[in-house]
Amino acid sequence: MEAMVKKYQQKFKKVKEYIDKWEELQSLLLSQFRSASAIINRLQLIQNSKKYGALKSVDGIGDAIFTKQMNSLQNILLSMNKTLEEFHAVVISLEKIVRDGRQLVKGGGSIQPKVAQLQQRIGIKPSLADCLEGLVQLHDMHRSEYLLKSSVVSALPTITLEPSESDLEALQQLLVDQPNIPKDEVQFIYDIIYAEDIC
């Protein structure tokens, strides 16, 4: 039993690495989103030839700037999609950990452990059910959050056609908040798994 719990704890350590990777991707995605919305917010302005001041004397400046900005936006959107793919890779890795975790209780054999066995607790050590449940939850949170982020990113091209500063702000807030990954719940899971280290 104890050995099993140790194995699960190792898995949680691995999950922590993926969560750290997730955080890195999160700040990358946020900065990409900010750059994209800065450009989107400027699009209407740069299409207004009255606002070019002294640049009016430069032939073709408006078109050139618009094209350039659209290209930059396109590039940012491409990199955002790449970032999303990396988020997805994290989700897939978490999924694999869950699968391995399930395999662990089966012990590779065909004998299903009894419910009592799974829920058995030794001292403050987590039960095997706690471990498995924790892994499943962490995977679920990140998968849902990945889906949310995907839909936020896919909303950007539409907003480009009809820029709205408040929509962009709302979407950005959604990205910042990560509503599917409540920090205290994640912490709670880790507190159960590593209860003995906390004491």
Add this chain to the structure above:
Amino acid sequence: MEKTPTCSPSSSRLWRPAAQRNLRNQWANLSSYKHKWASLSSSARSHATSLVNSSLSLRYMDARDLGVLTDLPGIKNKASLKLFKQQELHRSKLLASYKNMVAIVNQMVSAGASMRCFLKGVDNSSILQYSNSALNSTDVGDGGGIPAFTFRSISSFEELAKELIHMFILELNLKRLLVIEFFSISNEDARKDNELSWQDELYSGEFDDLSKCNLYSTEACAPLLPTIKGRKPGKLKLQAEHQPDEDVLQVYLTTWLADVNIDKCRVDEILTSVAEEMNVTLV
């Protein structure tokens, strides 16, 4: 391009290593100038942004409600004075960045003009040396037009360098217009006759620097007008806009950022293709 008609196999065998060394150096220089330009341009942009911000604060100072601070004697004057000083600081930093950008473009131009490799010393002498300045009028320094590495001749390298450098030259000129505009917004209260125009030197010696990259017309006694690649040159009515509003300033800053004359993909393409040919990495 003229070619040296006579170039014996033995002399081209000797010419080649010297020419290759030179080409590698010049392109490595071009690549590093490109990076310097980017970092100068970006710091110039942040100076310009600060300049715009302090100018706008200054402009709206009278209308601003200072809340509890309103009763402090002379508070608005003091704040304005402070903003004014900040403005001066950003202004001089912006000018310094611009000056460095001019210098970088000049270095690009001179790297682009130093692609050739000339025979130094007497023909048929046993010791052959090469340099990048012509000493002999019959030697045009291109090794008779043979490929310097595998495919490209010297003049083909020069063409690519020219194309690359031209983008930066055009962009420099457009940014010059923006610098003048940024200066004039911070100069609203100053005497109008003190205002900068396109024909004025922004720093002493600027016109000499600009002529080195062909941006100065001695005929018109003024810098060439800013142009977008593939478009007609602008009309000569380059007067600073008085009191440009926030939107216009935003367009100016966006224009600074956009680098409209620098086709990044093409720049990378040129550098990659040249690097491949020279068997080096240019980043």
